[in-house]
């Protein structure tokens with residue numbers, strides 16, 4: 001399938017009959033060929049409707065701007081839609097923030113380097129110098145921005161300056177600093193964090209220690225959009241692994257690393273491929 005002519009359309013609106021017909025007819029009438037269509041309604045009647053379409057545009061009869069304006073007037077207004085188009089030939093710019101743990105960062109960078117994650121990686125920023133050689137090995141810029149309780153505001157200002165115009169998506173690959181409300185507000189539903197527990201269990205710092213003390217039989221990892229409130233943002237992806245009384249905290253940390261890597265990579269890919277619709281504090285993922 002040609003990426004240069006691949007387009008996507010995401011829709012959220014009050015559910016009612018005729019939505020699929022109206023959207024598909026609109027695209028057909030403008031020369032687009034729908035190649036994938038997924039939808040979800042929350043209730044048999046009167047709920048919320050979600051849809052993700054992929055379509056090819058080599059024979060589009062108008063420009064993208066004209067198409068979007070026409071869609072707004074002819075379809076979106078009629079069905080009170082929230083909607084957005086995206087174009088695969090315009091990969092999203094992705095910046096990653098990390099502290100000292102390398103596993104989640106290297107998983108994302110390895111998959112990106114193999115072409116599995118359609119993004120332009122603009123930089124890696126860390127509050128520690130440790131991972132610079134590993135990042136430079138991918139040919140990427142690395143910025144060390146030390147953070148302390150005393151300089152947190154200045155450090156965030158420096159990070160925001162680095163990210164200006166350089167990030168459609170910010171990935172927290174085990175970045176161990178709580179971001180301010182102002183920082184988060186700059187990237188609404190565009191910061192993805194990997195939390196090392198099966199949320200909502202064990203929010204905050206040291207979730208494996210919390211899990212060990214609780215005697216859990218499952219540990220987990222959760223990728224979620226970052227909001228001002230710590231680890232409370234819309235969940236994108238999760239996974240779990242069985243554990244027992246035989247496992248130490250160190251064992252849980254080691255077992256959890258693989259979960260974190262896989263879960264974060266899937267969440268990042270789904271975001272980059274425009275497969276996620278956020279509705280309230282939940283997501284609809286058309287994986």
Ligand SMILES: Nc1nc2c(c(=O)[nH]1)N[C@@H](CN(C=O)c1ccc(C(=O)N[C@@H](CCC(=O)O)C(=O)O)cc1)CN2
Pocket residue numbers: 172175176177178179180181184193194195196204205225226227228229230231232233
């Ligand atoms: N506004 C938000 N910021 C961050 C979120 C979030 O959901 N909202 N997720 C965290 C990641 N995280 C767990 O996944 C986490 C990171 C850091 C801490 C924490 O207590 N940090 C201390 C400093 C610790 C240190 O210096 O080593 C702090 O910031 O005061 C808890 C949970 C990323 N940010």
